[in-house]
Amino acid sequence: MNKHFQYVLRMGDNALILGQRMSEWCGHSPFLEEDIAMANCALDHVGRARMLLTHAGTLEDKGRTEDDLAFLRDEREFFNFLICELPIGDYAFTLMRQYLLDAYHFHLYSRLQKSSDSVLAAIAAKAIKETTYHVRRSGDWVVKLGDGSDESHRRMQDALEEVWGYTGELFAVDEVDDYASRKEIGPDPEALRLDWERDVFDKLRTATLSIPDEVWPISGGRKGVHTEAMGGLLAEMQFLQRSHPGLNW
């Protein structure tokens, strides 16, 4: 498979699957302002997914559109990080996952603005502004709830323990990442990890949360091997296009 295509496709899949998960809160968040904020952030991710998947389709050069890639692939053909597909859980889990990924996206898209792939650089220039607002919001919540009541602290700590094992995958390196960083399409994953850890450790300390000990890393998404939760997500997301192929607005 074309490595450049694969690199962009993975990024598109992360945006799409995370955006789909976040959108599940629409109408169900704890209060109105939060509901609106969550839905708006979800929209930013889905919008990003559209641009990334369109670009991936161009790179692949087999005539697949953003819709083909989003709605007509099976589970094993999706390459998102597992952390994106995990069920929304309680609001503590959602916010913790959100913060860890927002911090990751902040450093990723900052660097991608200098990508040798000019389309990717343009997408990143747009995405970084959105993510700057995202990470500020989710980071504020992590501190407010971590350093909040006994219950909110306990829930945030539980959420952190639960999700932590999935963060290793964000910085794993295989031949696709290697290719991307050699061609200066994407950043060096190790440098990205150092920046992410610095921000995240700092934020978690401010939130009075304890950073989990080394845990067994859980991975597989980038090989197309997913958690049990992925099938249900795809069934809901793809239902309309699968039952009415080619349906349009």
Add this chain to the structure above:
Amino acid sequence: MSETEILRLLECVHDPEIPALSIEDLGVLRSARVTDNAVEVVITPTYSGCPAMDVIEADIVECLNSNGFRDVLVTTRLAPAWTTEWLTEKGREILKKSGIAPPSRCGNADFSVNKIIECPMCDSKSVELLSQFGTTACKALYRCQKCLEPFDYFKCH
């Protein structure tokens, strides 16, 4: 027809989410080019997931179709990325009249740090943030501490 005349025709295309604002005032409309009987219009999207962009594209086609141009091509250009600096002076006034505080003049450095925000109703600078996301992703929700009116603030991007 010249580019200027095409752009004038397109003044009737407005942002579906802030209907008082034309796409020219919003800074989304970048250029137009006429070749024989076809027109190419270039737009730059405001936000990655802005649902208004599809509507705007359809409205551009419809507007030009009804003015006799049968072949209309709307091209989306991503770079340079749209910024709130592209809102025209008229656009900023329209926002304020619609009860939306226009974005602070931010330049590109530390664009997300909120500068002075004025209540669009009474011009008071004493305002408080209610939510970082308002009725759409591009806005934040504030409340004026003087007239107590809640209002949307168009965030810097």
